[in-house]
Amino acid sequence: MKRPLVAVVDDDESVRESLPDLLREVGFAVHAFASAEEFLASGDIGRTKCLILDVAMPGMSGPDLQQELARRRQAIPIVFITAHQDDTVRPRLLAQGAVECLFKPFSETALLAALDTALRAA
Amino acid sequence: MKHVHAFAHVIELVAGRPLFIGASQDVAEGKLVEAALRDSEREWRLIVDTIPGLVATLTPAGEVEAVNKKVLEYCGRTVEQLKQWGTSDTVHPEDLPRVIEVITRSMASGDPYEIEERIRRFDGVYRCFQVRGLPLRDSNGHIVRWYVLLTDIDDRKRAEAQLAGEKRLLEMVASSCPLTDVLTALCNFVEVTSADCYCGVYLIDWSGPRFRNGAVPSLPATFNDPIDGLPVRREIGPCGQAALFKQQVIVTDLETDPLWQESAIRPLALAHGIRSHWSTPIYARDGHVLGTFAIFHREPASPTQIQQDLIAQVTHIASIAIERALSEAALKRSEVFLAEAQHLSRVGSFAWRVATNEITWSEQLYRIFEFDPRVMVTLDLIGARVHPEDLALLHEMIDRARSAASDFEYEHRLLMPDGSVKHLHLIAHGTTNESGEVEYIGATQDVTQRRLAEEALDKARSELAHVTRVMSLGALTASIAHEVNQPLSGIITNASTCLRMLDADPPNVDGARETVRRTLRDGNRASDVITRLRALFGKQSATTAPVDLNEATREVIALSLSDLQRNRVIVRTDLADDLPPVTGDRVQLQQVILNLLLNASDAMGDVDDRPRQVVIRTERDEGDRVRLTVQDAGIGFDPQTVQRLFDAFYTTKSGGMGIGLSVSRSIIESHHGRLWAAPNDGAGATFAFSIAHAGEGAAGGAP
Numbered sequence: 001m002k003r004p005l006v007a008v009v010d011d012d013e014s015v016r017e018s019l020p021d022l023l024r025e026v027g028f029a030v031h032a033f034a035s036a037e038e039f040l041a042s043g044d045i046g047r048t049k050c051l052i053l054d055v056a057m058p059g060m061s062g063p064d065l066q067q068e069l070a071r072r073r074q075a076i077p078i079v080f081i082t083a084h085q086d087d088t089v090r091p092r093l094l095a096q097g098a099v100e101c102l103f104k105p106f107s108e109t110a111l112l113a114a115l116d117t118a119l120r121a122a
Numbered sequence: 123m124k125h126v127h128a129f130a131h132v133i134e135l136v137a138g139r140p141l142f143i144g145a146s147q148d149v150a151e152g153k154l155v156e157a158a159l160r161d162s163e164r165e166w167r168l169i170v171d172t173i174p175g176l177v178a179t180l181t182p183a184g185e186v187e188a189v190n191k192k193v194l195e196y197c198g199r200t201v202e203q204l205k206q207w208g209t210s211d212t213v214h215p216e217d218l219p220r221v222i223e224v225i226t227r228s229m230a231s232g233d234p235y236e237i238e239e240r241i242r243r244f245d246g247v248y249r250c251f252q253v254r255g256l257p258l259r260d261s262n263g264h265i266v267r268w269y270v271l272l273t274d275i276d277d278r279k280r281a282e283a284q285l286a287g288e289k290r291l292l293e294m295v296a297s298s299c300p301l302t303d304v305l306t307a308l309c310n311f312v313e314v315t316s317a318d319c320y321c322g323v324y325l326i327d328w329s330g331p332r333f334r335n336g337a338v339p340s341l342p343a344t345f346n347d348p349i350d351g352l353p354v355r356r357e358i359g360p361c362g363q364a365a366l367f368k369q370q371v372i373v374t375d376l377e378t379d380p381l382w383q384e385s386a387i388r389p390l391a392l393a394h395g396i397r398s399h400w401s402t403p404i405y406a407r408d409g410h411v412l413g414t415f416a417i418f419h420r421e422p423a424s425p426t427q428i429q430q431d432l433i434a435q436v437t438h439i440a441s442i443a444i445e446r447a448l449s450e451a452a453l454k455r456s457e458v459f460l461a462e463a464q465h466l467s468r469v470g471s472f473a474w475r476v477a478t479n480e481i482t483w484s485e486q487l488y489r490i491f492e493f494d495p496r497v498m499v500t501l502d503l504i505g506a507r508v509h510p511e512d513l514a515l516l517h518e519m520i521d522r523a524r525s526a527a528s529d530f531e532y533e534h535r536l537l538m539p540d541g542s543v544k545h546l547h548l549i550a551h552g553t554t555n556e557s558g559e560v561e562y563i564g565a566t567q568d569v570t571q572r573r574l575a576e577e578a579l580d581k582a583r584s585e586l587a588h589v590t591r592v593m594s595l596g597a598l599t600a601s602i603a604h605e606v607n608q609p610l611s612g613i614i615t616n617a618s619t620c621l622r623m624l625d626a627d628p629p630n631v632d633g634a635r636e637t638v639r640r641t642l643r644d645g646n647r648a649s650d651v652i653t654r655l656r657a658l659f660g661k662q663s664a665t666t667a668p669v670d671l672n673e674a675t676r677e678v679i680a681l682s683l684s685d686l687q688r689n690r691v692i693v694r695t696d697l698a699d700d701l702p703p704v705t706g707d708r709v710q711l712q713q714v715i716l717n718l719l720l721n722a723s724d725a726m727g728d729v730d731d732r733p734r735q736v737v738i739r740t741e742r743d744e745g746d747r748v749r750l751t752v753q754d755a756g757i758g759f760d761p762q763t764v765q766r767l768f769d770a771f772y773t774t775k776s777g778g779m780g781i782g783l784s785v786s787r788s789i790i791e792s793h794h795g796r797l798w799a800a801p802n803d804g805a806g807a808t809f810a811f812s813i814a815h816a817g818e819g820a821a822g823g824a825p
Contacts, residue, residue: 014612014644021637022619025626056687083607084600084688104611108618 003029010054036060050118055082077118176272182265184229198244214240249276287311301447305337325413359387360401361414373399375422398423468568476560509535527552527560545573605651609644616641668703678715696739705816714786718752725756751810
């Protein structure tokens with residue numbers, strides 16, 4: 001069985017290093033991108049089963065990418081991750097269709113639960 | 123009684139026998155005496171006929187016995203006719219009953235009498251006389267005859283009446299009676315004094331110029347109304363000419379006088395049965411004409427000297443009354459104006475005589491203190507109103523004011539009965555009068571509104587400052603959390619991965635080792651964040667040390683990156699490799715850089731049509747200096763306001779305090795540097811500072 005592809009988009013290098021390793025350990029195929037633009041430029045959009053997306057990034061932000069994908073009618077389930085513990089952000093993102101919004105640092109359990117929801121939604 | 127005897131000797135008895143005194147004398151002696159008496163009587167008669175009195179004798183019963191020549195001449199009647207005085211018109215009919223009563227009573231009692239009565243002159247004119255009657259008694263005390271002296275007091279009475287009338291008018295003027303009342307009384311007075319005439323006072327409104335009826339009490343509206351408002355022109359009539367040519371105009375007969383055939387007044391006057399019209403200008407003290415005084419008669423008439431004197435007198439009084447009314451109106455206007463101004467500006471004025479403690483307050487001051495305007499103001503009363511905490515101040519001020527006439531100024535509060543507080547500002551000017559008494563004239567302004575506004579502003583300012591502090595604390599917390607959460611996130615993820623790798627069968631030891639290595643790195647990274655924060659916000663006093671501006675800049679960027687990212691700001695750095703260190707306080711310089719960076723970020727908050735890009739550049743500057751520039755693509759600023767940008771509390775941001783740039787500039791200036799701003803060629807602005815680098819002997823360092 002082919003492993004589901006998860007894309008990680010975060011400008012923080014330590015996230016791009018650590019998160020893919022963990023996701024591979026639990027059985028996903030992972031591609032990591034340093035910016036939203038990089039992700040859009042890749043050929044992965046159609047194959048990606050779940051997008052783990054940082055909220056605040058230089059240039060195009062996470063929500064910007066969410067809107068862009070919606071505009072392109074690409075229904076990729078999105079799990080947002082953010083280091084800003086801003087309580088107003090989460091409901092807004094969920095209302096706009098995100099599967100989950102995790103505040104860094106998040107536990108492995110919370111991450112896997114969110115991924116599970118995302119894949120079942122797909 | 124002596125002079126009564128004298129009269130007994132002097133009276134020539136026109137209709138009777140000569141009077142003999144001493145009936146017991148013998149004939150020869152009597153003849154001698156008689157001759158002597160005749161001579162004496164002739165002499166006395168001359169005197170009697172030249173004295174200005176009229177003399178008569180009455181029988182003990184009160185019948186006229188004899189009169190002197192003057193009486194006959196005055197009355198134009200015979201003795202026989204005069205004997206009938208009790209039933210004729212010799213005495214004015216109005217006075218007759220009273221005269222008969224007085225004389226009858228006096229005849230009965232034998233007491234002398236004195237009475238004022240009007241007696242008819244030969245031409246029918248009644249004049250007022252003072253009449254005194256005295257009894258002559260024989261040795262037994264019986265009344266033989268009455269001697270009567272009649273003195274013409276008509277001129278005196280008229281003068282008295284006129285004087286009394288004038289006095290009444292002047293009293294009305296002095297007691298500020300309305301002008302119309304005074305002028306009406308004036309007309310009535312003239313009409314009573316000079317019989318059979320109508321009077322009018324016509325005022326002139328020189329702005330027209332037009333006549334205004336001041337008072338014409340005895341003529342009907344059909345006569346008065348058409349005159350009110352007539353233009354002041356000669357063609358109008360005598361009043362027009364009198365006003366314009368400053369001359370008295372006497373028209374004896376309007377009907378026949380050829381001069382006034384075409385005048386406006388003529389048909390009106392004739393329709394009301396008026397024939398003569400005299401008009402006299404009423405002058406102000408400076409000589410200009412205030413109005414005219416007119417006298418009308420139903421018969422052709424020209425003024426007698428008495429009437430001219432009366433006219434002169436009343437026009438003078440009218441002039442006083444009118445001028446006084448005008449100046450009172452002007453005074454009232456200026457009083458109203460002053461009161462209104464005091465009310466508007468909440469300024470009350472006062473005068474204080476130190477020696478007598480006499481205090482005079484303006485209406486507005488009563489209003490400020492909320493005292494009844496009828497109460498007398500005393501220092502104690504004032505003291506009762508002054509705020510207890512300011513009483514000492516008041517007493518000190520009073521003591522100082524008493525000691526010498528000087529100007530003073532102070533502020534104090536009032537505690538009102540309802541518990542509210544008023545703030546007053548008082549200014550006083552001290553003077554010493556001729557008798558050496560000190561007097562103060564001053565003004566007190568209610569500055570409560572201003573004080574309250576200032577306090578409200580202070581409060582708003584401190585609230586704003588507090589809000590700003592709280593907000594920056596919140597932003598700081600979020601910033602710290604973000605900086606720490608990033609590596610923590612890595613640590614936790616790596617640790618989870620590590621556990622999974624070690625739990626695998628067989629365990630992935632190489633992979634686990636790699637995750638532990640990353641965990642360590644992220645741990646150090648978190649630790650670095652804390653160190654940087656302490657360096658930036660720790661309570662270090664200003665220190666002077668070599669500072670690597672590039673490194674300081676990188677730290678500021680790292681710390682504010684989350685803020686910048688939230689605002690979707692892209693930071694580009696262009697830091698010179700060979701930058702020499704500057705001398706100064708690292709934290710202070712970093713505060714300046716942070717401020718410039720956040721300002722740049724804020725300036726681009728509404729920019730959506732171009733990248734929100736900030737370029738931070740460091741480079742060597744002329745003259746052993748180092749320059750740092752922060753260039754944004756924001757809204758920029760109006761070059762004309764460039765100087766104000768650095769003023770404290772000047773801000774273009776809705777949430778800004780306007781402190782940042784002013785503090786930044788003072789920091790840079792304390793480093794002997796310069797901070798400036800310039801608009802970009804394209805969008806946005808560039809802020810830059812330049813300070814000396816820590817070269818050999820270069821001037822530098824914070825104080």
